[in-house]
Amino acid sequence: MDFFCSTVGRRLAHFLSARVEVRTIAPATSSSLLLSCLIPGDVILVEGNTRISGAIRYLTQSTWSHAALFVGDHVAGRPRAFVEADLVEGVRIAGADQFEGLNTRICRPVGLTDGDRTRLCQFAISRVGQQYDLRNIIDLARYLLPTPPVPQRFRRKLLALGSGSPTRAICSTLIALAFQEIGYPILPGVHREKAGVPGCDACFDEILSVRHHSLFVPRDFDVSPYFAIVKPTIEVGFDYLTLMWEVADARSSAQEVEAMVVAPRCADPHTVDHERPVLHARTSCCEPEDPERPAGRRLI
Structure with a gap:
């Protein structure tokens, strides 16, 4: 039975990872321009062009279907490298050419110390080679429909349902774990408690609570108030007066x-x-x- 599930699961994974034509109005950023603006610790969001990308975008109500962590030169023999989780190959090292021709966005954590930046990258690199169990056919089958017939308020919860190994590969579990390792927030829960300041009834402290790493999706880095959005075109010196129309x-x-x-x-x-x-x-x-x-x- 395990052999059957593993075989079917692997075939499903290959089918879902196959590339398809994706129409987008957003211009793609060249890999050279992308690399010129990145620093280790940056998260790059990708509008993917695989079969599974459409389902993820629909369920998360977002443009982004994939995320990768830029680790720079921390990998021996692989300068300017990324760490990403792939459904078929597991956690792997990738180059910028992996995102050539695709719409991308750079999300940058703010104020990281050099020590935490190194720890962040090393944590992700230490997971390279980790494989995902593809025997969970039910977990994979939910992505066969590009637009699953699920009410809007339940779409994100569908990703968390079961939290099988394939879903952890698809979503941003690896990157979320890396940032939680250094105590950097992405989209924490927030509740208020009275500060206990004498004579100040309106004083409150905001207490952050950590969300489970399996519940994060690529768009969370985009909407997070703790990540800056970096636009390569602007970073290299944009001047509208020099444009040729x-x-x-x-x-x-x-x-x-x-x-x-x-x-x-x-x-x-x-x-x-x-x-x-x-x-x-x-x-x-x-x-x-x-x-x-x-x-x-x-x-x-």
Whole structure:
């Protein structure tokens, strides 16, 4: 039975990890530009292009379906490396080329000490080679539908349901564990307690509680108030004055305007500013009236 479940589970994992075409309006960041802005400890979120990515984006109501931790040069022989959890291969070292052509976002923890940054990276690296048990077929099967028919309020809970080994590989369990190891918050629970300050009834302390690491998803790093969002285009020195814009064809622009619904008053020819370029459009007010045509706006 174990052999059967393992075989079916592995085939399911390969099927879900297969790449598919994904349409997105967000431009991809080149790997060279991405690497120029990263420092060890950064979390990179990815809009994945595999079958399972669609289900994760739907269930988490987010653009992001995958997360990886940048560990820099902490891996011998692998400069500028990432640590990520893969459904089939387990925890592995990856290069920036893994995310080439994909929409990404950099989430940066703020104020990390050098010691904690090293501990964070070493913790993730120590998990490299860890495999995930793919015998949990039920845990894998939930991702076969790109848009599972689940009410919105239960979608995130579906990821936590069972918390099987494959789901821990798919979600951000590894990275969440690494940050919890150094005591850095992602999205902790917050409750307030009276501070006990004499004469101050309105004084409260905010107490943070640690969420279980299996409940984290990639979008949590994006919405976390403790991570800064780094935009590579801006970091390298963005100047809108240096941009080169494509000039639209005047004829096609005029045709687009001509197709609009237009019915202004006819301009007085004596008050027209002939120095200012005017984009003309056909209007009903400047044509002979048709008694059978209703007054007002008309479609051309």
